[in-house]
Amino acid sequence: MMKNSDNISPILNNPYEEPKWHYDATLEGNLDYSKVLEGRRPYSAHLTVMPDASSSKALFSAGDIPVEDENANFINGIRQVVKEWRKQGYPKVTRTSRDLLAYWFLNPERELNKSLFFCQREAVETAIYLNEVAPRDPNMGRSILHELDMRRETISDKYEDILPRTAFKMATGTGKTVVMAMLILYHYINKKENPQDTRFADHFLIVAPGITIRDRLGVLFIDDSGKSSYDKLDYYHQRELIPEKYARLLGGLNSVITITNYHQFEPKVYTGKKSSPFDGKLKYEDGEMVKQKDKEEFTSVLSRMLGKNMKGKRIVVINDEAHHCYLPKGTDSKKKSEEEQETDEENKKAMVWYEGLRQMKRLGYKLQEVYDLSATPYYLKGSGYVPYSLFPWVVSDFGLVDAIESGLVKIPFLPKIDSSHDLDEPKLRNIYQHISRELPKKGQKKVKKEAKENGEKRSVGEKAPNLPSLLNLALEQFVKDYEDYDKGIRQDNEAARNLFTAPPS
Secondary structure, eight states: BBBOOEEEEEESOOOTTTEEEEEEETTTTEEEEEEEOOOOOOSSSSSSSSGGGGGGGOOGGGGOOOOTTTHHHHHHHHHHHHHHHHTTTTOOOOOOHHHHHHHHSSSTSSSSOOOOOOHHHHHHHOOOOOOOOGGGOHHHHHHHHHHHHHGGGGSSOGGOOOOOOOEEEOOSSOOOHHHHHHHHHHHHHHHOOOTTTSSSSEEEEEEESSHHHHHHHGGSSSSOSSOOTTOOHHHHHHOOOOOOGGGGGGGGGGEEEEEEEEEGGGGOOOOOOSSTTTSSSSEEETEEEEEESOOOOHHHHHHHHHSOOOOSSSEEEEEEGGGGGOOOOOOOOOOOHHHHHHHHHHEEEEHHHHHHHHHHHHTEEEEEEEEEEEOOOOOTTTTTOOOOOBOEEEEEEOHHHHHHTTTOOOOOOOOSSSSGGGOOOOOOOHHHHHHHGSSSSSSSSHEEEEEEHHHSSSHHHHOOOOOOOOHHHHHHHHHHHHHIIEEEEEEEEHHHHTSSSSOOO
């Protein structure tokens, strides 16, 4: 199917169904909006979201796109197997699992605004297939599980470093938190109905990259305020995820959910006068006072986070924004550049998160699954792995291009205002390397701290940052482009196809 390039509509598919169409791509990895192909786009990393350079400035270069993609066969293979299993009506699962799948995805009475997106459906289906169906399939299923195990082992030769991670790539705005809620219900209700079934978890640890996201994940706790089901604020009620026949089981759900930020994995440093047995420096052990280590032991860390008597329970870990959790490989400690120092800092944060999960395994906690959810499950530059390479344990993919073509997120068209002539090379893709020397060397906090240390009485007020001209230009272009886009281009094109004029909530 050919399209008029002057009347481009980025939306091709219904977000509640498997994609039926996709835009073609050029050899350089850019989308060709003049050509629509039938069928779902196979997974490939050789793709950008931006229009072809012939229609706008070349702000992104072909060199930004990986030339090899060893994950395509793995992800596309799982996608096809899960699709066939879906067509067969979900055989080889528990009655409870089948009830949940039917209620979530095959329920004709579900209101349109409570319907679940296909990307959410595929992620949950894939998790259930790998947990229940694949182990019972001596051919394809076990082959997939074997390869998944091999991919998990690429991070280290040591058994204690390997975690049972399974990643789901979902573009921002496609509803990852709802997927978390469904995964929790899937394990929780199955465990309640089948207490002796070791395939299902007893407890859930949800780990976020920060306090703000941690607080937003509070919708994963059941709202026990006594409000009507319609007015309850948790996602189980808001998204109608609970079949009526299982509602009686949810009273104890909150007691088996722990939501935290990864910083809690970091052992606390003890402080005090050292002379008191109560100050953290000395402790009473085996009839005598002994000196404690300067840092909290991991047994205490995990007891503090999860509570006592958790070692015998099966735990599902859900990592939100999981690209911040990885095991860094050894790097040169002599690196001194500002960019490399920032990379080292990011690696330290990633190691805190990863070490917490690794210690859970080492200390005997039963890690049933570690589910990773992220829009960008890639290794960061400086992590010790191939920069921007996909986590090998990704099993399903619904990326930004798929989300755009399904109307779930806006398309980031490149700006075309008059000042674009100043950008005569691919700068925006790696804008930091072009402006790093012009950026302020000290932040406001550091300036204030130095002023205080120097005895200055007058505090340093907040000042407008002196940003490089290229950065200001880029910001102006993107703001102007989105303003123009929202004023008419988006509505006109999307309304013409009788599709969403705004991403659904």
